[in-house]
Amino acid sequence: MPGLSIDTSSLRRYHSFMMHEKLPHGKLAVKLIALDLDDTLLNRDLTISPRTVSALRAAAARSIFVVICSGRAESGILPFVRRLDIAGLQTGRYVIALNGAVVFDLHTREPLLSKKLDGNVLLEIFREAEKRGLCAQVYSASTIYASVDTKWSHLDSDISGLPLKVVDDFPSFLKRGYAKMLISADPKDIDDFIPFLREKFRGKADFFISKPFFLEVMPPDCGKGEAVLYLAQKLGIARSETMAFGDSMNDESMLRMTAHGVAMSNGLPQIREAAAYVTRKSNDEDGIADFLEAFVL
Structure with a gap:
């Protein structure tokens, strides 16, 4: 009025x-x-x-x-x-x-x-992240394994208290399958990426944002x-x-x-x-x- x-x-x-x-x-x-x-x-x-x-x-x-x-x-x-x-x-x-x-x-x-994500699905998601210049990491019970050494991977290591290890052949490493992948980037890049991922990988993986700069990839359901x-x-x-x-x-x-x-x-x-x-x-x-x-x- x-x-x-x-x-x-x-x-x-x-x-x-x-x-x-x-x-x-x-x-x-x-x-x-x-x-x-x-x-x-x-x-x-x-x-x-x-x-x-x-x-x-x-x-x-x-x-x-x-x-x-x-x-x-x-x-x-x-x-x-x-x-x-x-x-x-x-x-x-x-x-x-x-x-x-x-x-x-x-x-x-x-x-x-x-539970863990299929290795081929992880690899496909990682390739999409790479196209956008984004980095990723996966986890064992005691270690973070990263594709590259970045401020984001170090931040994740600091928050989680887990040691960080950079893997030379990350794509081959992913084929083992892991419970969780983390894609880290500036919040705007995360916000732009997540709708594409949810559409392309529907039923193969679930995606959500745990912090504005952390996009988590999990097994479906x-x-x-x-x-x-x-x-x-x-x-x-x-x-x-x-x-x-x-x-x-x-x-x-x-x-x-x-x-x-x-x-x-x-x-x-x-x-x-x-x-x-x-x-x-x-x-x-x-x-x-x-x-x-x-x-x-």
Whole structure:
């Protein structure tokens, strides 16, 4: 309407308030809690706060399975399992790695579930990335293997805590098949590339953006949500008793598929919208501990 003035800052504050009001009305009956790492369980210093450690140990002591569920490989998750000091417990023995491609039992040191992309599909995707001047890397349980040495591959190594190795004949190396490929580039290049990939490789691979500069390539029908429900079924836990915390697009499946999906208040707007609940506090303010103390413990 002519002359109508809209205070957009007020609208943003209202939207933020409504998102923060997505809270349970009482205690939740939970037997499994899945937790993303970066920007969720970890604060900006990439550590887990003492209060959050205490809350998760209390949950594990109450027979609630506490499961770190990350895009990182197994070796990149282990330091945080040690920080929680729950691996020796029955309720702390499982981790989910590589965005759901691997469900790993720390007691038997064996995977319960392990998926990987066909090597020929990986090679084809890599060729498309090469045409655009983009680099890529794949993962074992303990190492990042890169096509070239770039600032992006070093950033991935720094974030994940895994050593980086540049492979001379990367195309031949890909033919073995791997659980995850990461294509890293400036955000605009990623945004331009992903629609093409989703169309060309529909049914052969899944694609999503974990950070603006990281495009993740996964086996089809493989995600954190599928892995969490797979583990819950193995443990005899009903979907109604599952909970997940996350902040980013690679967390969306587990926030939607578990009964109690909880987005961090610092999470992406679309993730806060998709979740059943939103924490009152951010990852830098003990958001997980605050939620668990109020609604689970």
